[in-house]
Amino acid sequence: MATAQLYFLVLALASTVAFGRNISPAEEDSGRLIDPFVPGDYPINHTAYRQALSLFLDTNIDVYAPNATGNFPVFYFTTGFGGIVPAEAHTQLFSQIASHGVVLVAVWKIGSPENSFDPAWLQATVEFVENRLENSLHNQEGYVSDFHVDYLNSFIGGHSAGNHVAVAQLQTDCLHYKGLILVDAVDGNNPIPENVTMYVITPGQKVNFTIPTLEIVTGLDPIIGPYGLACAPEELSGRRFFDAMNGPTWYVNATAYGHADLMDPVYVELNELAQFCPNDPNAPKPEYIQFLTGEIVSFINAVLDPVGNCALFDNLEKSGLVGINTLNDFASNGWDRCTPSECVLTPSSYSMFSFWIEYKVMKTTLYLLVGLLASATVAHIIHVDDDDLSRLIDPFVPGDYPINHTAYRQALTLFLDTNIDVYAPNSTGNFPVFYFITGFGGIVPAEAHTLLLSQIASHGIVVVAVWKLGSPETSFDPAWFEATVDFVENRLENSLHNQEGYISDFHVDYLHSFIGGHSGGSHVAVAQFQTNCLNYQGLILIDAVDGNSPIPENITMFVITPGQKVNFTVPTLQIVTGLDPVIGPYGLACAPEELSGRRFFDAMTGPTWYVNTTAYGHADLMDPVYVELNEITQFCPSDPSVPKEEYIQFLTGEIISFINGVLEPVEKCAFFDYLEMSGLVGINTENDYVSNGWERCSPLQCVLTPSYDLID
Missing domain, CATH: 3.40.50.1820 (Alpha/Beta hydrolase fold, catalytic domain)
Known part of the structure; x- marks a missing residue:
């Protein structure tokens, strides 16, 4: 894989x-x-x-x-x-x-x-x-x-x-x-x-x-x-x-x-x-x-x-x-x-x-390996005043919040079973949480995605990038994530105030959380929903790939069963790239179609948006040095002529639009339109959407539902 x-x-x-x-x-x-x-x-x-x-x-x-x-x-x-x-x-x-x-x-x-x-x-x-x-x-x-x-x-x-x-x-x-x-x-x-x-x-x-x-x-x-x-x-x-x-x-x-x-x-x-x-x-x-x-x-x-x-x-x-x-x-x-x-x-x-x-x-x-660490994330613009509407109207530009980066390492804390990197606005406000699981089931260090994580956080979100060295199979167990959620909900805000000097009116709004990941990190997010909705409001999948092993013949664990719906209902945004399933010069596709793409989209039970950035590749959301490395090697097929800065802006805008629409589906329902348009920031896309019974512009909470086969 x-x-x-x-x-x-x-x-x-x-x-x-x-x-x-x-x-x-x-x-x-x-x-x-x-x-x-x-x-x-x-x-x-x-x-x-x-x-x-x-x-x-x-x-x-x-x-x-x-x-x-x-x-x-x-x-x-x-x-x-x-x-x-x-x-x-x-x-x-x-x-x-x-x-x-x-x-x-x-x-x-x-x-x-x-x-x-x-x-x-x-x-x-x-x-x-x-x-x-x-x-x-x-x-x-x-x-x-x-x-x-x-x-x-x-x-x-x-x-x-x-x-x-x-x-x-x-x-x-x-x-x-x-x-x-x-x-x-x-x-x-x-x-x-x-x-x-x-x-x-x-x-x-x-x-x-x-x-x-x-x-x-x-x-x-x-x-x-x-x-x-x-x-x-x-x-x-x-x-x-x-x-x-x-x-x-x-x-x-x-x-x-x-x-x-x-x-x-x-x-x-x-x-x-x-x-x-x-x-x-x-x-x-x-x-x-x-x-x-x-x-x-x-x-x-x-x-x-x-x-x-x-x-x-x-x-x-x-x-x-x-x-x-x-x-x-x-x-x-x-x-x-x-x-x-x-x-x-x-x-x-x-x-x-x-x-x-x-x-x-x-x-x-x-x-090559350096190059291909692909991960993704999301951000949210939290409840804002009327004078912030100008930024909200254009979610495809960096936000105004100053960002701090704080690294918590498993080996140095009694309260974590994983490493987390927190990108958060040191400003007045109640900022929701986005849990972002890095590639390969959370093994990839978060530092490979500093540009995107910071740009997302600048819109007013506590981005919690989660990773841990270990077998990728362990992250299929929802318990893998428990200590991280407990730390964020009970200790993170005090830590940022006391150890990092955040201002007194900064607050972590963990009651409005989102979860997602990039590539093989996406299965962690899905596994979480399969047992408990917690405080999650939505799911974001970027170049999602299913499976527990890098060696195809050794894959024994999946979170999606083709032909069967998942056992939860939650608003979902899935972004893929047109070059994901393309086999590169080394005989590999970075996201084989049978393990990615429609495999996830078809399994969702809530309103789900599908956005295919046709000209881009699996590694194009990384920090520039890794994008350039991948363009040289073409390990994950990539087109060097397509603009990468605009792609980061596009991802940010799509994710911000999704989060705002989910959090305030009545007042900000128009943001969902951005998930169904091509040509934004000059990025051509193929878009799909399935309501799965959801009435547009109405509130929707995560609920667990029985799984069932699509075809009896």
Whole structure:
């Protein structure tokens, strides 16, 4: 089922890290250098520079650096899929590396992965780091006066397909690079196998540069997972890089680990659930981060001071460090141990065994997974004064309320069984609640939908986005949601007043609540209604997909039985996209027709509106960075030419119209007309409506009703 792959794509964001070094360490630092497998002592600041806001950058960079006295070398780290993966997915590892005394510059940019094969792709970043970064950190970020960026001692590397950026750089100029670090390296320029046309490594041929190199791989990299893909196929990774190097090269295989295990914990847990990149849940992940840090720190320190720190190379040739078993290899390529080695360009050498290998999979869906987290939501304009009518007349624009975002995490509260992200207006009023369940049955983190959730909340609603890492089957049980509802109805308002400083006249109107979700999150909402109406006034389904498993043959649980009506009556708005059921280049539809669309519409017993945005796709309601990622990969079919900002406005307007009409069906009955029109905000739709016996413009409450077959 395609819902899965959406979710999977998130997990698969694989990127890696580099190292931090204590340059010119004082005598009292020697104890830490002896054990490079623990976090360093430097306090770390994170500064984000965005291409769109800078005159000097062609990429985005995230800088993790020690705000301390010292001359700190630079590590350029290119994220996965050729630098497309946002750096924020790797905060834990970046921070730990930087804590050892390095200016870690994580480089990424939304765009075609082919662009990063051009060495010029990184040129503006290097110029910015060498000429402007230090002043920027002093002047804008308040770094101490004796902090200095030692760009003359730089390292370059990346994770997964981000490594081809590093290799491409070294193929044209050594610049100030002292060493190369490859983690789970994968070669190739395109996620679609038949479109792969560019490589940086030719098997049987040496590269045209000599530089100390550390290559770290995982034992599960080349293993084909349950979806028929290997995240780092052996013919495009592993020894492909090791055999091509000219300088001293260390090869470290962490045999029990997988391609995604170096990510931040939330992504590791997501991948363990999905097993998109094969993974052993029993292999300890914090220790793996320590291990990676230690290996990289050892490599960098030894390269920078091969005489004084030569013993640190031993850490790259041992198994069992920090309890991590490895297979180790080393090729000196003519290097005398414990002697300095500089980067130099050398002629390429050819072998009679040169050949072209057909690309099988690359880690396409890794990167893709980020893109496809699809979720949706609704909003309501609560009882308003006459002077607010101008906004109500046009529900397709952002509201006027200032919005706060508050995150409540299950692990940090005694009262929640789920995580919730609350987007709410810090203003005077009684604001109704919208419970929004994220994709894949509530597994997708809510932060992927900040733009839409905020825009909806700006119309005057307490948007409660609900998600929790765990089996998607658990969310079929209505009890999965009980603690969330109890928290919202009994504790949320006090919490926002006392901990978040909301004004005294802000109130949570939980007696007027709505529930819905996106994609596989929709089954949570339906399951709630099957047992209790509670205070719900209406149901909103966005790209709804039924089923409990990402693997079609494993689906054993549904909330809708085709040919049978549900056992509740409630006003319902269902929004789908025309590209939902279209099979993409990977053989999957993100919302197969038999599990979505009319399956839900035909089962409802209350007044139900059906809105098909014919030109849009399953992932087009996400935040812009994810929409762009999906447009590049086309995992969920999407038309890049259709305007996405207008689509967010359209969704907001449709949902606001529905909620207002439901809450005040007499005075605001005309709002229902918006659910039956095409061309609003320039969005063409196919619309359907069934009254199921409801008299238009009359009040309707949720009631439980006996389920029955449509055809006896």
